[in-house]
Amino acid sequence: MTSAGRGGAERVDAERLAALPPLPADEDGPVFEAPWQAQAFALAVRLSEIGYFTWKEWAGTLADELAAAEARGEPDDGSRYYHHWVAALERLVVDRRLSSSAALDDCREAWADAYRHTPHGQPVELGRAD
Amino acid sequence: MDESEGRPVDRRGFIKDAAVGAAAFAAPGKLMADQTESHDHSHGHDHDHDHDHQDVPPDIALRVRALESVLVEKGMVTSAALDVIVDTYENRIGPRNGAEVVAKAWVDPAYRERLLADGTAAIGELGHLGGQGEHMKVVENTPEVHNLVVCTLCSCYPWPTLGLPPAWYKSSAYRARAVIEPRTVLSEFGLDVPEDVEVRVWDSTAEIRYLVLPERPAGTEDMSQEELAGIVSRDSMIGVARVEAPAGGPSGGDQ
Numbered sequence: 001m002t003s004a005g006r007g008g009a010e011r012v013d014a015e016r017l018a019a020l021p022p023l024p025a026d027e028d029g030p031v032f033e034a035p036w037q038a039q040a041f042a043l044a045v046r047l048s049e050i051g052y053f054t055w056k057e058w059a060g061t062l063a064d065e066l067a068a069a070e071a072r073g074e075p076d077d078g079s080r081y082y083h084h085w086v087a088a089l090e091r092l093v094v095d096r097r098l099s100s101s102a103a104l105d106d107c108r109e110a111w112a113d114a115y116r117h118t119p120h121g122q123p124v125e126l127g128r129a130d
Numbered sequence: 131m132d133e134s135e136g137r138p139v140d141r142r143g144f145i146k147d148a149a150v151g152a153a154a155f156a157a158p159g160k161l162m163a164d165q166t167e168s169h170d171h172s173h174g175h176d177h178d179h180d181h182d183h184q185d186v187p188p189d190i191a192l193r194v195r196a197l198e199s200v201l202v203e204k205g206m207v208t209s210a211a212l213d214v215i216v217d218t219y220e221n222r223i224g225p226r227n228g229a230e231v232v233a234k235a236w237v238d239p240a241y242r243e244r245l246l247a248d249g250t251a252a253i254g255e256l257g258h259l260g261g262q263g264e265h266m267k268v269v270e271n272t273p274e275v276h277n278l279v280v281c282t283l284c285s286c287y288p289w290p291t292l293g294l295p296p297a298w299y300k301s302s303a304y305r306a307r308a309v310i311e312p313r314t315v316l317s318e319f320g321l322d323v324p325e326d327v328e329v330r331v332w333d334s335t336a337e338i339r340y341l342v343l344p345e346r347p348a349g350t351e352d353m354s355q356e357e358l359a360g361i362v363s364r365d366s367m368i369g370v371a372r373v374e375a376p377a378g379g380p381s382g383g384d385q
Contacts, residue, residue, distance in 0.1 A: 011218045030219060035294055036191035042215035043197055046207050086193050099200045107196035108189075115186040 012045055019059045021066050024078055037082040044089055053092055062088040217297045227258040228291040228341060229362035231268075232373075236346045237355045246270055249341065258291055266291065267332075270343040271369070275328045278316065278369035279340040280308035286334035291341055292364055299368065309333070319370040342369040349375035 017023065017030065024031050032038040048055045065088040070076055093099050186192070201207045231253055235242040245252035249266035266288060269277040281287065282305050287295040298304050307315050312329045316322070323329055332340040344366040350358060365371035 012215075032219065032294070034191070035216075035289055036187070036194045038216045038219055038294055039198060039212065040194045041219070042212040043194070043201070043207070045215050046211050047201070050207065052206065083190055086190060086197075089197060090193065093197060093201070098206060099197075099204070103200055104193070104196050107200050108192045111192045111195045111199070112186050 016055050019055060021059070021063050022078075024081055032082075037085075040082055040086050040089060044085065047089075047093075047098075052096055052098060058088075058092065061092050064088070065091070213297045213300070216294060219294065227256070227293075228288075228364065228367045229359040230256060231258065231291065231341070232343055232362045232367065233355045233358035235268075235343055236358055242343075245343065253291060253341075265338045266341060267338055268341045268343050269330070269332060271345045273327070273345075275330060276316075276323050276369065277340075277342045278308060278312050278329060278331050279334060279342060280305055280331060281334040282306070282309055286339055288334075288339040288341060292367055296364075316370060319365070321371055342367050344369075344371075344373045347373050347375040 012030075017025070024033075030041065032041070044058055047053060048058050053061075062085060065084040066076075066081075069080065069084055074080060090101075090104060093104070094101055187195075198207075198209070198212065202209055231245065234256070235245050241252065241255075244255075245268050249268040252268070253266050269279075271277055281299075287299060289295065304315065309331050312331050313323055316329070334340055344362065346358070347361075350361070353361075361376055362373055363371055366373045
């Protein structure tokens with residue numbers, strides 16, 4: 001489990017992408033509908049590069065999440081692919097004790113609060129002092 | 131599958147080379163933006179403006195933010211490393227939307243007029259506005275005026291039109307220096323703006339975002355709207371590049 005180089009990655013190679021449940025993509029690679037999707041994509045890529053989990057484990061967790069969604073009767077049209085991606089990421093992060101559900105929930109609430117209380121045009125930041 | 135392939139990478143330099151240091155925000159005095167009092171605050175984020183808060187992003191986006199914040203805080207990942215990955219996909223959302231808008235404005239004078247008068251509505255005509263309700267203002271480059279877009283305080287960016295913001299756009303160096311020394315910044319992007327051309331810097335906010343309508347290059351008179359859309363770069367719509375006619379273009383001429 002060596003750490004990937006400090007520079008991070010070039011585009012994720014085709015082999016790793018092919019190991020995933022088919023993700024929204026065109027001939028030139030993954031496509032994203034919103035920035036949060038790309039951010040979630042990058043998180044999974046980076047965490048596996050560093051070695052917190054293997055890419056194979058990641059692909060398996062994501063596949064489980066997609067299968068669970070299908071079992072719940074959600075449409076399998078790819079529209080919620082990255083929702084499941086995020087759910088899988090949260091699950092793996094908690095499973096590996098990188099964080100806890102409670103910590104993630106608290107942090108999400110803190111972000112929502114930060115948005116609610118930050119005036120337009122100002123950077124939204126998490127409060128630290130309080 | 132092996133998680134351990136280390137693949138160090140040389141990223142393109144861009145303005146990132148200059149991104150070290152230059153932390154201070156610019157005094158916004160020179161900005162052309164119709165900015166309101168909101169950008170005049172220089173103090174912290176601890177006051178409540180209940181009438182004036184920002185829209186809370188969708189829950190799913192907050193969950194991603196939470197994941198990132200928690201992991202960054204624990205030192206497990208760095209935002210910079212994530213940016214590097216995202217950056218390689220920066221053209222992978224909505225990349226052609228803005229180009230389509232520009233190309234249409236070039237070939238359709240009535241559309242151009244509507245676009246400059248009410249960017250939000252005209253871009254909406256093409257179905258490219260996101261659900262965030264931000265207002266789009268389109269600013270036109272001319273032989274006399276060159277426009278440059280920045281968000282000095284954060285990284286407001288019209289992503290439904292331009293895709294993911296490039297990392298340099300989010301860098302504190304670009305955000306500060308685009309205002310203080312726009313000509314220098316532009317020349318670092320390889321764009322030398324003649325002294326007699328006015329440079330206008332537009333500061334995006336949460337409620338208003340800017341799109342540059344670049345000049346249509348000479349030698350493209352015979353190109354179709356679709357072909358034109360193919361030569362409009364994202365950078366030209368931020369204002370850090372010109373649109374160039376394709377080398378050995380249709381006419382082969384050099385007017």
